[in-house]
Amino acid sequence: MIRDIEAADLPALLALNNSEAAAVNELTLAELTAQVALALSARMTADGSGFLVAFGAETPIQGPNHAWFVGRGEGFAYIDRIVVALQARGQGVARSLYEDLAARGLTLACEVNLDPPNPAGQAFHARLGFQPVGEAVDPRNGKRVQYLMRG
Template sequence: MNALSAADFAALAAVALSARMIEGADGAPAAFLLALSHETPAQGPNHGWFLQHFPAFAYIDRVVVAQQAQGQGLGRALYADLREQARAAGLAILACEVNLDPPNPGSMAFHERLGFRPAGEATDPRNGKRVRYLTAGL
């Protein structure tokens, strides 16, 4: 995970294609998804990789589901919402990356179930994490 200050997160959300949050029963955030597009200025090496390799896309920059809310379908709901937004914007590809080192098998399995397939791999120069780039058609 690449932590952001509140100000940096607000700046990222301001240039995002989509920034959605689902509240839990207690009113606290239970899950959120922030997505960028090919029209967003480069926001780090992973988004930059997609800018270099695909002419148009919706890139999932951050998705978080609170531990107590996991397994309730919130991640799927956020991805379904983004798919609709991307289609409405005329986009045909969702894009993201998942860590290979350190491994994140839960995230990889989640994305595979949603139809994401490998598009490339790289090492993030900011933190040395090895990532697999994934895409899914809409």
């Protein structure tokens, strides 16, 4: 079951997020709270094993990757972060969170690291039908990313 993130969930989700900081960047509780408040969609699994935060074209810019998509059109859901607990990986949690968001009828948009390489992330998104639409270097951390979309 997937449901909306509530205020009481935030401390546990922050711990989950920060356990994966190398992949999704560490946040403070105030930053996560602000992201959830601004999100087009902020959803989690009922058991807390995963969560997803997505922004729309109308959301105030939330970094250079979101800005890249905003500059290219409307009607998308930019997946800013998806985090799945280590023990829940390979059980369809990420796929379920993506499909929950896709049920809104919006084009899904995200980025995957090219440098440092993330072959598992690239393969996952390819399996879900995402297509490359661009590349950039994130000025905040120097990571080279590939932008992906799925209609």
